[in-house]
Amino acid sequence: MPRVLLIEDDRSVRNGVALALRRQGHEVAAAETGEEGLRTLRSFRPDVVVLDLMLPGMPGLDVCRGMRALDQTLPILMATARGDDEDIVVGLEAGADDYVVKPVQARVLDARIRAVLRRVAASGAGAAIPKIDTYGDLTVDRAGLTVRLRGTPVPLAPSELRLLLTLSASPGRVFSRQQLLESVWEHSYHGDARLVDACVKRLRAKMGDSGYIQTVRGFGYRFAAR
Template sequence: MPRVLMIEDDLDVRDAVRLALRHQGHEVFAAGTGEEGLEQLRPFRPDVVVLDLMLPGISGLDVCRRIRERGQVPIIMVTAMGDDNDVVTGLEAGADDYVVKPVHARVLDARIRAVLRSHDASLSDGVRPRAESHGELVIDRVGLAVTHRGEPVALAPSEFRLLLTLSASPGRVFSRQELLEAVWEHSYYGDIRLVDACVKRLRGKLGELGGDPRYIQTVRGFGYRFGSR
């Protein structure tokens, strides 16, 4: 049974979503503040965090960053309709996906199951099932680990799956829509900002935010490709 930590300050929303997710087969702990949510990370050990950005006290963005500092549990953030700046900022802070209010339980359940699949053994899909070297970057598809210049690289689920998808076909150009479908399982209505924010985070962790990226390369007007020159 997937364990969901929901951090939401609105009591009515919290109770309604918690009940709906339990009916969908999830075990749910609902916290009313960011502080309470962070306190429950270790004892509850959630499989996924559903995080409202608008929280009293410590902000949802700060909660997102602190969760990322502690580990790589998937994070789905909840935003108000039309808060585009919050969406981009939240994705760059480390969130794996997002939903907008009002939250529909079936949509949230689908997003939860999608990020969990990204975090599971489905990441190892049988394609080139062993560690592979791309210059100073080593990707272990069996052990689900990445090292760069001999140092381990801690990747969030969406970052890891994006890297696996791109590196499975070096030189191939993937459109943002193709990456949405492969990494996030979003169909035509997906938000390409998920891809761009994830690419930015991944590049940062590989030490290539500036200049000419070696690994995750932009093909203007088309999308992204993996290179190891």
């Protein structure tokens, strides 16, 4: 069963969501505060975290950053009571892989959780086929799912890694935001381009001023191989 860590301060919401997820086949550990969530993370070792952005005490953004410091590969799904652009973008830039706006239907949350877990599983599915690509001072190990820049490991969250793998697999090709949403996040039709832009921003920050991820104004992004 997928192991889900749910961090939500509203008791009724927390209990209702936890019950619904258990009925849908998930093993759930629930925490009321960010501090409790970080402690539970160490003992429960979840496959995915559902994190409320608006928490008392330790804010959800700080919890997200703390989790990223502990584990770069852990999928984090941010839940926000407000759909404000600024809140969503800040949350994504803090390290969340995806988001849902509350109140969210249990089956929608279940679908998002299973989608992020499929993406993680798919990233490791090709591990039996060794392939290491080198682009100038950047090395992408597609089997080991590791990235090195000038010989130094670059720790990437799941969405960041899948974005880099997608772009670098076709150097020079321009991907629209919608194409990246469908490939990296499995969001079809009317996906949220903010997911792509925030993930690109995080990826660029981790890769310094290397210039591998280029913006093609009015179209999308491409990987510039050297």
